[in-house]
Amino acid sequence: MRRFSCIVGSVFLAMTQAQAELVINGSTISSNATVPVTNSNTYTPNNNFQSCLANLRSQAIAAGVSGSTYDRYTQNLTPDYSVIDKLNYQPEFSTPIWDYLSGLVDEERVALGKQKLAQHRDVLNRASQVYGVPAETIVAVWGVESNFGDISGKYPLLQALGTLSCEGRRQSYFRTEFFATMRILQRGDLTEDQLKGSWAGAFGHTQFMPSTYERLAVDFDGDGRRDLVSSTADALASTANFLNKAGWQTGMPWGFEVQIPAGMSIDGEGRRSKKPLSSWSARGVTRIDGSPLIQGPLSGSTPAGLMAPAGPSGPVFLVFKNFDAIYSYNAAESYGLAIAHLSDRLRGAGPFVSSWPTDDPGTSRAERREIQQFLINRGYDIGAVDGLIGDKTRVAIRQEQTRLGLNPTGRAGQQILRAFRQEQARKMMQ
The missing domain is CATH 1.10.101 (Muramoyl-pentapeptide Carboxypeptidase; domain 1)
Structure with missing residues (x-):
């Protein structure tokens, strides 16, 4: 779900399961050694919360929230300044990508993901038919975002987003999500009690932000409501719809691990710097097992970017348009790689062949x-x-x-x- 997100070197992540790993309780992702930085202090509010809510009323009405809806949900609303502390949190430790991936894509999650694939096979097959996204990719998102619904967040969205709308950075962004939450309640798809999630507003099995819900959530179980909290079918299909709208190409891979020739420069390469697959072949790049790059649905003109998250001495990947679709769900390449790798593991593939450049690998x-x-x-x-x-x-x-x-x-x-x-x-x- 494209949320106000934490990428490597960016601001923060809407904290849920991906909180627990992409930030790992407050750690940034790095391919380097641990770097300590300063932690944050408890936030002191600058504004009167009730006065702020009163001033936001006209903006909410202009955004499609009725006056009666706004009054109903703000009348007894109180702030939770702990969300500002999380917004301002400065991590004390950085996290190497091998630690990040070893926690998100471990045997425990792979086994549970395979159980979920079997348990929800009918819904997943139907969603794959409608939206063109493989079942394994849908389930991988579900597993990383909320550990298959086990960790979806405990913060009341109105309280969290109301507080973030009145205090701290990016108030304009959070006001958009605050008003979107009220429109959801106004339409009656979900109740206030159901709308609990991350401190930054992501909710449900696959952690949609409210505005993303409005655009892309679907009713897949036919009950007339788009319920990403209680309906697994709605949540999985909505995730497939998201990836479809993000440009998912049916029948194409996200990418794969590759071998690069010794001494090959990767300066300036990356996910965005795509070149025809024939160009990579001409430079001596092969699949990790030594076989040619151009196989199956891939042609010499297929654009691919070379991604080396830990440099040339670690695993290296060629990534295609479908990796970009995964990336758009939460704008971090480490996150995208976790989803992509977990989806492959759910298909029966093994771990990456190349080792990470460390003498202290990550733990499950x-x-x-x-x-x-x-x-x-x-x-x-x-x-x-x-x-x-x-x-x-x-x-x-x-x-x-x-x-x-x-x-x-x-x-x-x-x-x-x-x-x-x-x-x-x-x-x-x-």
Whole structure:
């Protein structure tokens, strides 16, 4: 869902499942080592909330919200300034892309995604027929956005968006979403209680912003309502509709991993710098298994961009128009790669062939939970064992890395996990 989004080096992400990973509880994505920056303080409001709401009334009416609807939903509305803290949050840690992907595309999510494919096969087949988007891609978006509906957000949208409309940065943007939320309620598709989601306003199984809902949500179960909260069919079909409208090309791949010749310069290359596939072939680029690039529906004139998210020593990809469609759902190449890779895994493909350029690979959510349990056993107060690595966990990891003689990065990588396991094994042998 194209929301006010956090890309590598940009502002922020509407926080849900992709919050938990693309920002990983406040971490930015990087292909470099961990870089600490300053955290934010608790926000102090600048405006009177009720006065702001009163001043917005005429704008809401001009945007198609009736006066009675506006009055009804703002009469007892109170601010939640914690959303401004999240808007202004400065992450303490950066997150390498291999950590990001290892958490989003792990065996646990692949297995559950395959279950969801089977469980919703009829709806997915019908959505694929109507919109031309493969079932695996639809389910991959669902899995990354909300872990298949398990993590869809707890913030009341009116309260969150009302607060963001009156305080902080990008008030104009959030007012558009605030008024869109009221129009949704005015039409009766969803109730106020159903409209809970991320702090930035994304909601439902596949995390649409309210204005995106208005444009692209569909009623796929035939009950006369576009319900992305309680109707899995509506949510999955709406996601397919989004990708279709974003330019999805039926029958074409998103891209694939490739081999590039030793010494080949990739300066200036990227997703946007597309060249005919024949040009890449002429430069010696092949598929990762060494086979030719031009196969199946691809021709020599098919435009493709070379994407190397960790540089030429890591996995390298050629990406096509369908990757751009995925990218438009949440404008971050790391996010797009997670969706694309998960969709391939759901089709039965394996992990990337090339290794990431690190001696400390990322961990799955199960392994992260194991690390968290080790930390709790060591006496650290890090909160729940949930596989989400927040700042408290990272600070504790850094302290343990120092104790164990490891580089104190704060990362929940394989090195600290291996050290914990070895230490536990030694204790058991004593």
